[in-house]
Amino acid sequence: MSAENAVSSNGGAQTRAQEYWKANIRIILSFMVVWFVVSYGCGILFIDALNQIPFFGFKLGFWFAQQGSIFVFVGLIVAYAIRMNKLDEEFDVHE
Amino acid sequence: MDLQMLTYLFVGGSFALYIGIAIWSRAGSTKEFYVAGGGVHPLANGAATAADWMSAASFISLAGIISFMGSDGTGYLMGWTGGYVLLAMLLAPYLRKFGKFTVPDFVGDRYYSSAARLVAVICVIFISFTYVAGQMRGVGIVFSRFLEVDVNTGVVIGMAVVFFYAVLGGMKGITYTQVAQYCVLIFAFTVPAVFLTYQITGHVLPQTGLGATLDSGQSVLATLDGLVTDLGFKEYTAGNKSTIDMFFITAALMCGTAGLPHVIVRFFTVPKVKDARTSAGWALLFIAILYTAVPAVAAMGRVNLINTVNGADGSGTAYTEMPSWFKNWENSGLIGWNDVNGDGKVQYANGKAFTGNGKPAFDGDKRGPNGERAVTNANTDAKPVAGAPFANEVYVDRDIMVLANPEIANLPNWVIALVAAGGVAAALSTAAGLLLVISTAVSHDLLKKTFAPNISEKQELLAARGAAVVAITIAGLFGIYPPGFVAQVVAFAFGLAAASFFPVILMGIFYKRMNKEGAIAGMSVGLAFTFSYIVYFKFIAPGDNNAAHWILGVSPEGIGTLGMILNFVVSFVVSSMTPPPPEEIQHIVEDIRVPRGAGTAHAH
Numbered sequence: 001m002s003a004e005n006a007v008s009s010n011g012g013a014q015t016r017a018q019e020y021w022k023a024n025i026r027i028i029l030s031f032m033v034v035w036f037v038v039s040y041g042c043g044i045l046f047i048d049a050l051n052q053i054p055f056f057g058f059k060l061g062f063w064f065a066q067q068g069s070i071f072v073f074v075g076l077i078v079a080y081a082i083r084m085n086k087l088d089e090e091f092d093v094h095e
Numbered sequence: 096m097d098l099q100m101l102t103y104l105f106v107g108g109s110f111a112l113y114i115g116i117a118i119w120s121r122a123g124s125t126k127e128f129y130v131a132g133g134g135v136h137p138l139a140n141g142a143a144t145a146a147d148w149m150s151a152a153s154f155i156s157l158a159g160i161i162s163f164m165g166s167d168g169t170g171y172l173m174g175w176t177g178g179y180v181l182l183a184m185l186l187a188p189y190l191r192k193f194g195k196f197t198v199p200d201f202v203g204d205r206y207y208s209s210a211a212r213l214v215a216v217i218c219v220i221f222i223s224f225t226y227v228a229g230q231m232r233g234v235g236i237v238f239s240r241f242l243e244v245d246v247n248t249g250v251v252i253g254m255a256v257v258f259f260y261a262v263l264g265g266m267k268g269i270t271y272t273q274v275a276q277y278c279v280l281i282f283a284f285t286v287p288a289v290f291l292t293y294q295i296t297g298h299v300l301p302q303t304g305l306g307a308t309l310d311s312g313q314s315v316l317a318t319l320d321g322l323v324t325d326l327g328f329k330e331y332t333a334g335n336k337s338t339i340d341m342f343f344i345t346a347a348l349m350c351g352t353a354g355l356p357h358v359i360v361r362f363f364t365v366p367k368v369k370d371a372r373t374s375a376g377w378a379l380l381f382i383a384i385l386y387t388a389v390p391a392v393a394a395m396g397r398v399n400l401i402n403t404v405n406g407a408d409g410s411g412t413a414y415t416e417m418p419s420w421f422k423n424w425e426n427s428g429l430i431g432w433n434d435v436n437g438d439g440k441v442q443y444a445n446g447k448a449f450t451g452n453g454k455p456a457f458d459g460d461k462r463g464p465n466g467e468r469a470v471t472n473a474n475t476d477a478k479p480v481a482g483a484p485f486a487n488e489v490y491v492d493r494d495i496m497v498l499a500n501p502e503i504a505n506l507p508n509w510v511i512a513l514v515a516a517g518g519v520a521a522a523l524s525t526a527a528g529l530l531l532v533i534s535t536a537v538s539h540d541l542l543k544k545t546f547a548p549n550i551s552e553k554q555e556l557l558a559a560r561g562a563a564v565v566a567i568t569i570a571g572l573f574g575i576y577p578p579g580f581v582a583q584v585v586a587f588a589f590g591l592a593a594a595s596f597f598p599v600i601l602m603g604i605f606y607k608r609m610n611k612e613g614a615i616a617g618m619s620v621g622l623a624f625t626f627s628y629i630v631y632f633k634f635i636a637p638g639d640n641n642a643a644h645w646i647l648g649v650s651p652e653g654i655g656t657l658g659m660i661l662n663f664v665v666s667f668v669v670s671s672m673t674p675p676p677p678e679e680i681q682h683i684v685e686d687i688r689v690p691r692g693a694g695t696a697h698a699h
Contacts, residue, residue, distance in 0.1 A: 008495065019353050028184050037671060040345065047166075057314035066161075066172055067302060069461075070173070073379060077184075077375055080184055081375075085369055095368065
């Protein structure tokens with residue numbers, strides 16, 4: 001791999017791109033954790049335990065499985081889009 | 096105005112709108128035909144994606160599935176929406192930066208291999224036809240019930256309309272037609288849902304109405320739990336399926352959603368990478384409006400059904416006093432009654448009222464002693480189940496939950512006509528998106544990129560339109576002569592997309608070292624495994640299709656997840672034992688990771 005050559009020829013741009021990518025991965029992972037906990041966690045794995053908790057006429061686990069997770073999904077994509085647009089501008093890679 | 100006239104007016108009017116849009120936005124170049132020139136506003140693309148995604152299954156069947164499965168049906172709700180999170184974060188922005196026309200385009204270019212491209216084309220065609228066959232039948236059924244034409248005539252009308260705007264307008268025509276179709280279908284779903292919720296709970300929003308407290312002082316869900324357990328069913332809010340199976344089914348639906356070619360390709364049509372992210376957000380918001388209303392429609396529909404059929408004292412209602420919707424749907428064949436105990440009352444509980452698969456086999460136009468439709472397979476030995484006060488006497492098709500709501504709730508005729516127009520819009524928009532993916536795979540990936548690279552743009556456009564015509568004809572034939580396997584293979588489309596496309600695209604973006612050998616091996620293993628598992632349990636040994644015989648207790652509906660895991664493992668191992676991809680491919684991967692420079696788009 002010619003990583004060293006690349007760094008010496010246009011070193012700044014190359015590391016910048018790598019930093020941008022690392023920051024991107026960190027953002028994705030943190031959002032994915034929320035996505036997993038809400039859907040697979042609250043809606044499936046721990047549904048029985050959460051169902052013991054009443055929540056506005058629902059059982060909490062059932063609510064997460066049927067409605068709550070969907071609200072969270074929408075919020076996640078919106079937050080992700082806003083966060084990434086900021087990151088693009090920080091690294092000056094936006095259009 | 097009577098219902099018939101109103102229905103003709105609403106459905107005819109919406110057709111005129113779609114065709115008008117098609118003429119206004121017809122495609123002139125291959126770029127317009129394949130990706131609408133790449134200049135679609137993210138908001139419009141979000142609405143188009145939502146219409147593309149929500150098929151007859153979402154509009155007509157989903158509420159019925161949830162209604163009868165209760166907690167077990169939630170895999171569909173979470174699976175079919177959670178996939179958009181994966182799409183928005185892991186696939187859409189990078190595929191938009193890559194900036195080609197199709198999913199096989201990405202697979203072929205990223206893995207520098209015609210073989211990989213061909214495998215991708217085969218998957219696209221298989222997945223899309225499986226899906227489209229059900230849509231055309233859906234159009235036919237809605238027509239036959241509401242326009243009182245033959246199912247086959249309904250299919251032909253649907254074909255003619257799709258033909259017009261898909262062949263003429265390509266992706267550009269489809270996009271703007273789908274925006275109109277989204278408006279029609281969401282209005283048609285929401286209006287009766289709001290009426291139903293208001294009648295039962297006094298809430299206006301179905302989303303909050305599901306948690307409402309009834310006059311009895313009990314919540315809707317607690318009431319329903321009580322009603323169904325008294326009738327011998329399991330609690331509505333408790334699941335029957337094992338946790339591992341729910342987990343795998345939900346994952347297969349999520350990753351399958353993110354890997355479905357007709358959804359992915361919609362993100363090629365927006366101007367910038369930023370727009371691809373925003374657009375996924377709009378799409379899921381538009382989808383969530385329907386998907387969060389579905390659980391309410393499902394639960395309240397079930398309460399209404401039980402209370403109407405079993406009456407206030409829970410002992411059943413005399414057939415002669417049944418409301419007209421019950422008899423209308425009986426005439427359409429979606430409800431059947433078998434008077435097991437001969438008391439002239441209709442009684443609904445757990446258990447099979449009819450022998451065989453539980454559906455009524457009607458004896459022509461013959462009528463029984465109470466005026467009900469006579470059947471040839473009455474289950475005369477039906478017994479009460481699990482402490483229910485009586486044996487079940489009724490078959491209710493799941494699909495009536497949405498279609499019959501306006502009638503059950505006594506809504507005005509225009510609402511019923513609206514639901515018909517909405518159901519047709521949902522089915523047509525999805526059918527058009529799938530047909531376009533099929534025609535693009537043939538003209539672009541098979542012809543231009545593989546077998547006849549020298550054809551001109553004009554010839555390619557002609558081939559794309561020709562392929563669309565052939566695809567519509569085949570889809571129509573599937574609708575008229577529905578192959579028995581369609582219902583069996585819906586799991587295929589998602590399982591295969593999850594086991595093939597999702598890993599190959601994901602690793603193409605996030606793992607620079609992934610090479611041709613790894614990708615082809617992974618795709619083949621994932622596909623072969625998922626395919627044979629489903630074929631074995633659905634066709635070869637359907638008698639063994641139960642938890643005792645499944646691998647790890649995973650049903651065929653969830654097996655795509657296991658296929659996907661296999662795909663990841665195999666492609667990782669194989670690629671680490673073979674040479675890395677060429678330098679220029681590694682540069683492509685670096686390039687798609689940075690948003691800037693996605694290329695110019697057309698102004699619309």
